[in-house]
Amino acid sequence: MSSDLTIYTPSGPLPAARTGTLTPFEPGTRTLEAGFRIAPQFRTLPVDIVLDKDVAVTLRDGVTIYVDVFRPTGDEQVPVIVAWSPYGKGQGTSASVMGVFGLVGLSNQTVSGLAKFEAPDPAYWCAQGYAVCNPDVRGVADSEGDSVLWDRQEGRDCYDLVEWLAVQPWCTGKVAMSGTSYLAVAQWFTAAEQPPHLAAINPWEGVSDVYRDLVMRGGMPDTGFARQLQDGSFFGRNRKEDILAEVDRYPLMNDLWADKIPDFDRITVPAYVVASYSNTLHTAGTFRAWRRIASPDKWLRIHNGQEWPDYYDAANVEDLRRFFDHYLKEVDNGWEQTPRVRYSILDLHGGDQVDVPADTFPPNDATSQRFHLDARSRSLTTAAPAAEAEAGYAVDANPNAVSFITRFDVETVLVGYPKAHLWVQAHDADDMDLFVLLQKLDAHGTPLAAFTVPNQSAMAHDLTDHGATILKYKGSDGRLRVSARHLDAALSTPDVPAHTFDRVEKLSAGQIVDIEIDLLPIGLRFNPGEQLRFVISARNLLGTMMPGIREYVGANSGRHVIHTGGSTPSYLQLPVLTR
Numbered sequence: 107m108s109s110d111l112t113i114y115t116p117s118g119p120l121p122a123a124r125t126g127t128l129t130p131f132e133p134g135t136r137t138l139e140a141g142f143r144i145a146p147q148f149r150t151l152p153v154d155i156v157l158d159k160d161v162a163v164t165l166r167d168g169v170t171i172y173v174d175v176f177r178p179t180g181d182e183q184v185p186v187i188v189a190w191s192p193y194g195k196g197q198g199t200s201a202s203v204m205g206v207f208g209l210v211g212l213s214n215q216t217v218s219g220l221a222k223f224e225a226p227d228p229a230y231w232c233a234q235g236y237a238v239c240n241p242d243v244r245g246v247a248d249s250e251g252d253s254v255l256w257d258r259q260e261g262r263d264c265y266d267l268v269e270w271l272a273v274q275p276w277c278t279g280k281v282a283m284s285g286t287s288y289l290a291v292a293q294w295f296t297a298a299e300q301p302p303h304l305a306a307i308n309p310w311e312g313v314s315d316v317y318r319d320l321v322m323r324g325g326m327p328d329t330g331f332a333r334q335l336q337d338g339s340f341f342g343r344n345r346k347e348d349i350l351a352e353v354d355r356y357p358l359m360n361d362l363w364a365d366k367i368p369d370f371d372r373i374t375v376p377a378y379v380v381a382s383y384s385n386t387l388h389t390a391g392t393f394r395a396w397r398r399i400a401s402p403d404k405w406l407r408i409h410n411g412q413e414w415p416d417y418y419d420a421a422n423v424e425d426l427r428r429f430f431d432h433y434l435k436e437v438d439n440g441w442e443q444t445p446r447v448r449y450s451i452l453d454l455h456g457g458d459q460v461d462v463p464a465d466t467f468p469p470n471d472a473t474s475q476r477f478h479l480d481a482r483s484r485s486l487t488t489a490a491p492a493a494e495a496e497a498g499y500a501v502d503a504n505p506n507a508v509s510f511i512t513r514f515d516v517e518t519v520l521v522g523y524p525k526a527h528l529w530v531q532a533h534d535a536d537d538m539d540l541f542v543l544l545q546k547l548d549a550h551g552t553p554l555a556a557f558t559v560p561n562q563s564a565m566a567h568d569l570t571d572h573g574a575t576i577l578k579y580k581g582s583d584g585r586l587r588v589s590a591r592h593l594d595a596a597l598s599t600p601d602v603p604a605h606t607f608d609r610v611e612k613l614s615a616g617q618i619v620d621i622e623i624d625l626l627p628i629g630l631r632f633n634p635g636e637q638l639r640f641v642i643s644a645r646n647l648l649g650t651m652m653p654g655i656r657e658y659v660g661a662n663s664g665r666h667v668i669h670t671g672g673s674t675p676s677y678l679q680l681p682v683l684t685r
Contacts, residue, residue: 325590468522522681573649
C-alpha cells in the first residue's frame with residue numbers, strides 16, 4: 107500500500123498571514139444578517155446566512171475533522187456544495203488570499219470573505235438556495251490526523267463528508283463539489299470513490315497525476331511549486347506528507363505515485379470541467395481527466411484567461427448555477443442542450459474567440475498534420491526533407507537552443523494536442539533534459555504573448571518577463587528527460603504520448619534515439635503572414651509557474667544534437683482546423 111511508502115514531516119500552526127477572521131476555533135451556530143460585511147474590503151451579504159461553525163465530522167478511521175457550513179435561513183432543505191482543500195477554511199480574509207487577488211488584479215469586493223481560497227462564495231450560493239461546506243481537511247488547523255497531498259485517502263475522507271452532509275436535516279441529500287486548483291483535484295479523487303449522494307462535480311483546472319503534473323513533469327524533478335505547496339499549506343497540529351522527500355526517495359513511478367492518480371474509470375457523476383491552455387501546472391491534467399473520466403454527462407469549457415478571474419466572473423458563476431440547478435434541484439432549464447465542448451481560440455492580438463461549440467475536443471474538423479524539421483534551413487516544412495542534417499548547441503553556451511520557423515500564407519487555426527517527434531543525440535553526456543516551446547510570431551518575427559489576468563501593471567510585466575506563466579501566455583510548452591523516453595502503450599494515443607516513468611534508459615556514446623514529447627493543448631490562430639516558431643532548448647524556456655518559486659535547472663552537460671530528414675525525420679505534429 108502507498109501508505110507504507112508515505113514520508114511525513116512535522117507541521118505547525120497557521121502563520122499570521124494565513125489567518126482570517128473565521129480562523130479561531132469557535133463551535134456554534136449564528137446568523138449573519140443581510141448587509142453583514144466581514145471586513146471593509148469585501149462585499150456585503152445579500153441575504154441572511156446561517157453559519158454552523160467548527161462542526162465535528164468523524165471519518166471512517168475515527169479521525170475527527172471540523173467544517174464550517176453556510177446555509178440559507180428557514181426550514182426549506184437545500185443542496186450543498188463542498189470546497190475541499192488544505193488551505194484553512196477561515197482564510198478567506200487572510201493577507202495571503204487578499205495578496206493573490208491583488209496579484210491577478212481582482213478586487214476583494216468580488217467575494218464576501220466567507221469563501222475559502224479558490225472556492226465558491228457562500229454570499230452568492232446561499233442567496234440561490236444552496237449551502238456551502240468549508241472543511242478543514244485531515245491534519246489541517248484543528249482537524250485531527252496527518253495530512254496527505256492529493257491521493258486516494260482524500261477521496262475516502264471526502265466521501266465520508268459527502269455522506270455526512272447528505273443526511274443533515276437541512277440538506278436535500280444532494281451534494282456537489284466545486285473549486286479551482288487543489289479543490290479541482292480533490293473532486294477527481296472523491297468522485298472516483300462514488301459516494302452515493304454526490305450529484306455533480308465542477309473541477310475548474312487541476313492536476314490529475316501528481317507525478318506527471320506536479321513533481322516530475324517530463325521525468326525531471328522540478329519541485330519548486332511542490333515545495334511552495336508543502337511549506338505554505340497543511341498547517342496543523344500533527345504531521346504532513348513530505349512530498350519533497352518522496353521525490354528524492356522514489357524518482358520512478360511506484361505505488362505511492364500510482365495512488366496519486368484517480369481511478370478515472372470510476373468517475374461517472376455529471377461533470378462540468380473547466381480548462382485553459384495557459385496554466386503550466388493544471389492544463390495537461392485537466393485535459394487528461396476530461397478525456398479519461400467515464401461520466402456520460404460531461405461538459406468541457408476552455409477559457410482564454412487565468413482560472414481565478416474566470417471562476418469568479420459573474421456570467422461564469424451563473425453558467426455553473428444552471429448546471430447545478432439541473433442536477434441538484436432537477437430544474438428543467440435546458441442545460442443538457444449546452445454544447446459538450448466550448449473552446450477558445452487565442453489570437454494574442456486581443457481578438458480571441460471564446461465559447462466556440464464542438465462535440466468533442468479536439469473538434470471533429472481538426473486534423474493532425476506533420477511539420478518536418480529541416481536543420482539545413484531551420485524551417486518547418488510540410489514535406490519531409492530527403493537529406494539528413496543536424497543542428498545542435500552546447501548546453502552551457504548562448505544560445506543553448508535551436509529553433510525552426512514556418513510562415514503561414516493563409517489563416518491557420520490550431521486546436522487540439524501538439525506533439526514533437528524528435529531524433530536526438532548527446533555528445534559527452536548520457537542523458538538530456540529537453541524543453542520545447544511552440545511560439546507565435548507576428549509577420550515581422552516578433553514573439554507574441556498575452557496577459558491572462560486583469561493585472562497588466564509594470565509589476566506584472568516585471569514578473570512575467572521570465573516566469574509567472576499563470577499571468578502571461580507565451581505559447582505551448584513541453585519537456586522530457588530523454589532517459590525517461592519509454593512510452594506507455596496503454597495510455598499513449600497518436601496525438602498525446604504518455605511515458606511510463608518506470609525505468610531509466612541512459613544514452614550510449616554516439617546513440618541517436620527518437621523521442622516523443624507532449625506539448626500542452628492549444629487553441630491558436632495564425633493570420634496570413636504570421637509565423638510559428640518551434641524551439642528546442644536545454645533550459646526552461648518559460649520559467650516558473652508563479653513568482654517566488656525556485657526554478658528548475660536542467661541536468662545537462664556536453665552538446666545536444668537534433669537530427670532531421672532522411673532516416674531521422676524529426677517533426678512537429680499540429681492539430682489544424684480544416685474547415
